Amino acid sequence: MRPPTRDALLGLGTVKIFEAGETILRQGDESTHVVLLLHGSAKVQAVSAAGGFALLGVRFGGDLVGEMAAMEQRPRSAMVTAGTRARTKLVKSADFNDFLHRHADASFELTRMVNERLRWANRRRVDNAQHSAPDRVQRVLLEVMQTYGVLDRDGSHRLGTPLSHDDLASLSGVRRRTVEKVLHGLEKQGIVLRRYRQVIVTDLDELRRLLGDSG
Template sequence: MKPSTTSAQTLAAALCSELWYAQCEPEFQAALLTLGRLWVLSDGERLFHRGAVEGALCCVTAGALRVGGLQDSGQETLLAFIEPYQWLGEISLIDGQPRSHDVVADGDTTVLLVPRDELLDWLEQHPAHWRSVARLASSKLRLMFSALEDIAQLPLDLRLAKRLWLVAQGYGGRTGAPRRLIRLPQEQLALMLGVSRQTINKALHGLEQRGWLHLRYGTIELLDLEALRAVSEGWDGSDLAGGSSR
């Protein structure tokens, strides 16, 4: 991991493309930029590992991060694929406990790191801004509850459609239009949804046949954003023929 340099003005404008940062008070936005440092990771390099005690608040500014871990059985898990300009690390900032997952660079990746101790000192002097940190944690908690409900209630094809919409929306954090091109390999989608690659491939082809997306090499092109949005908002797809199994 090595330091990087970017214009503060350019970085501030880019960070405002993400809803949480854009809604923070200007004073807190400025503090995150002032305290933060940009670091470059090479493909496969860990940002931090499960059990690490450091607690920086982090934001991806280029590339991507995989959040997950390797279980005792040797099976890999993938909880999230974090892209610009999404934030992570707020839980350890709040409770001071070790990191709960491994976070690894997917390709060359640049991350803004805001050191925990320095940020805590600043928040002690400006306690009103803890509300912004709480909003970030609460948004992640809502996503987690929604994902658990989806596992219990939705067939795989609709869970997949909803996950693709969430990724296109930056997990609800994008201030602009949803992305139509998603760089997310099928192996990683399968890990995120807890199924085999063959199963996820079948589900993707099913959505492609419906005209919702088009599969390209290494990317997924989203064609029917309205259908994906409707699934995300609660449409159960009951009027569609067929469908994948859980």
């Protein structure tokens, strides 16, 4: 997105702060505004009929959430909660759609973003069908670190938002016990460190090699 277009988007809407754990968008709600994450992070979850939660993805500063409801004028398909303290801009759907009509490069970027999220979902489906449960956990861990990881001074990678074992289990399509077993094994190999609601990958190259060796 070109700087003038980005600045035009930033000029829309009103600023709102969400504290960690606070609901940004609620599944099934009929509101249609778009949320632009300026700083912080958010988790996108789907609530099942049985009342459980499935983590669909993680979003960070610069990402949009709620764009589907704005474009389709349909109820929210997922719930979005702040993973950390998040500074956002709430943009009315009419203003957002008008912005897209006036800025072709923004429409292209939005299409690219939606396509990437679809590719992520497709990879999860393929992994669930073709790989063992332990491999799925490792593959999800590698992908989230490569996509969203922050490089520390010591060369370790961590996420800018807390991800629990339940979160990793949801993304991998496995049970929490499987995640705990896999992370314990990776920690013994010196590939990860486990902290409260945080996994730090100390050797990303070794994790890549491990997955390459496992096929």
